Amino acid sequence: MSDLSLFLGQFLRRPSEIRAIAPTGRATAREMARLITPEMEAVAEIGAGTGTITQAILARGLPAERLELYELNAAFCSRLRQRFPGALVHNLPAQEMVNVGRRGLDAVISGVPTLPMPDDLQAAIVGAALGMMKPGAPFVQITYGPVAPLSEPVRARFGLRHVKSRRIWANLPPAQVYVFRQTA
Numbered sequence: 001m002s003d004l005s006l007f008l009g010q011f012l013r014r015p016s017e018i019r020a021i022a023p024t025g026r027a028t029a030r031e032m033a034r035l036i037t038p039e040m041e042a043v044a045e046i047g048a049g050t051g052t053i054t055q056a057i058l059a060r061g062l063p064a065e066r067l068e069l070y071e072l073n074a075a076f077c078s079r080l081r082q083r084f085p086g087a088l089v090h091n092l093p094a095q096e097m098v099n100v101g102r103r104g105l106d107a108v109i110s111g112v113p114t115l116p117m118p119d120d121l122q123a124a125i126v127g128a129a130l131g132m133m134k135p136g137a138p139f140v141q142i143t144y145g146p147v148a149p150l151s152e153p154v155r156a157r158f159g160l161r162h163v164k165s166r167r168i169w170a171n172l173p174p175a176q177v178y179v180f181r182q183t184a
């Protein structure tokens with residue numbers, strides 16, 4: 001089955017978890033992966049889906065062994081394990097990464113749909129990620145909405161500043177990439 005068919009089939013079963021009808025397009029995936037360098041020691045991707053952004057991360061030259069993936073959906077995890085045998089795939093919600101993951105992450109790349117989530121769930125996810133990241137490391141978040149994908153109270157709670165990309169129209173739906181960093 002193609003990635004598109006798998007993605008659409010899972011979206012129809014679990015629309016509130018997946019929130020997009022198609023995998024991220026290539027231009028957006030490249031923007032999501034832009035800050036990744038081959039020298040990074042450890043990177044996590046959360047909400048990896050069928051692996052479009054994963055592919056872009058590895059195309060930046062990061063060895064697959066330094067990449068950990070967290071994905072809620074078991075069918076997507078099977079696809080990720082087939083496509084990226086060198087990467088470690090966890091069939092777990094991102095907010096549980098603190099229990100299993102590598103510390104000292106150089107970046108977290110997030111396809112998890114945070115915008116529609118309540119503040120306590122946003123905080124659980126970003127708090128778990130920040131707890132595993134090096135100080136000042138980027139938390140890169142895709143969004144389809146018109147506002148920042150982490151709420152103002154959540155950003156204030158964790159001392160997050162952000163920069164955002166232009167809107168990428170060649171994506172279904174059009175997307176934007178936010179880079180959040182914790183200030184000292």
Ligand SMILES: C[S@@+](CC[C@H](N)C(=O)[O-])C[C@H]1O[C@@H](n2cnc3c(N)ncnc32)[C@H](O)[C@@H]1O
Nearest residue numbers: 020023024047048049071072073093094111112
């Ligand atoms: C919009 S899709 C993006 C998939 C993929 N990153 C892409 O760009 O095509 C959102 C993904 O986040 C996953 N997801 C939702 N909530 C999650 C959570 N709390 N932890 C991990 N994955 C989650 C969904 O199962 C889905 O695969």
